[in-house]
Amino acid sequence: MAEQGLLIVLSGPSGVGKGTVREHLFEHYNNDFDFSTSMTTRKKREGEIDGEDYFFRTKEEFEHYIKEGKLLEYANYVGNYYGTPIDYVNETLDSGRDVFLEIEVQGALKVKQRMPEGIFIFLSPPDLEELKTRIENRGTDGPEVIAQRMDKAVEELGLIKYYDYVVENDTVDRAARKIRSIIESEHLKVERNIERFSKIIEEMK
């Protein structure tokens, strides 16, 4: 039996650079994990392949998935649904391959409720002190907008405690390498290897 794959969830505030870091990670450090294929109700574009770019489904089919609890998380974005089919994730994990999700903070916490065994990584802004100063000093925003931005930032940073790891996105390559280290290190945990060793020990006795 193959070792179970890991569910890796990369999340963080809007605009922190999750997509860029994920792309860099896949381009330079991806050996053995799959970027999760999402399900969507948006129209298939030319050249896109069902089951590869997305699982393309009708609105009715998608809502059936929601009703049956078959989505790890989902969101509605400009009139179309996007979501992560839980069966697909589980099948990939069972085959021993890791699944990588890149997702908003709220979505990540929903995933954590369903799959707490996942590895939750919070990508944080490079310099939090500076972020604060920037928000305060941004001359173009009125006091109300500043307050809203501060609230949003404080709220999202306050959710770090629900994550396993925090990686500062100081440079894209450094952040990607750190995420690679986390994934490698998680695979080396004794709890994920003990069955294999126990079997060998039994045979050696």
Next chain:
Amino acid sequence: MAEQGLLIVLSGPSGVGKGTVREHLFEHYNNDFDFSTSMTTRKKREGEIDGEDYFFRTKEEFEHYIKEGKLLEYANYVGNYYGTPIDYVNETLDSGRDVFLEIEVQGALKVKQRMPEGIFIFLSPPDLEELKTRIENRGTDGPEVIAQRMDKAVEELGLIKYYDYVVENDTVDRAARKIRSIIESEHLKVERNIERFSKIIEEMK
């Protein structure tokens, strides 16, 4: 206040290559951790510096340390004591630097009793199936010696469960890189960064 350093304990069966991996790690990947300075009763050799190569102490002084419980672990090797002074380890950790110990399996478990917050890494032979075959097929050993070797191997592998991570020493560079990943990843854990973030969040409110 600086973040607390990590106690990293590299251990594994005799002959697995702990020393070689540790040297490679320090030569190629060491940025910010200290190899722990041991205390010994053996005579200082020419060029050796007290407090750098070893803390050189008399037998009486060493036994006083033992009695006072001031050694993380110790052993007697060809008539001389060797041990790890706990105050030195704690001072280094408090200063925010990591401490790296390379140590036998039994000694590592003693360290774990005193400092369970340490990161315990078991270096395993590259191919356990082959190890078994090798022990069985080593033509020069009588059946009794084979049985002893098997017992020792089984006993030490059975202690993996008390460790946090297991790294196979397939090549020295791969093993060293994996250990580097583990140390990096441990520093990225949310529990080790939450205080810093909480402070910033408080200031942003």
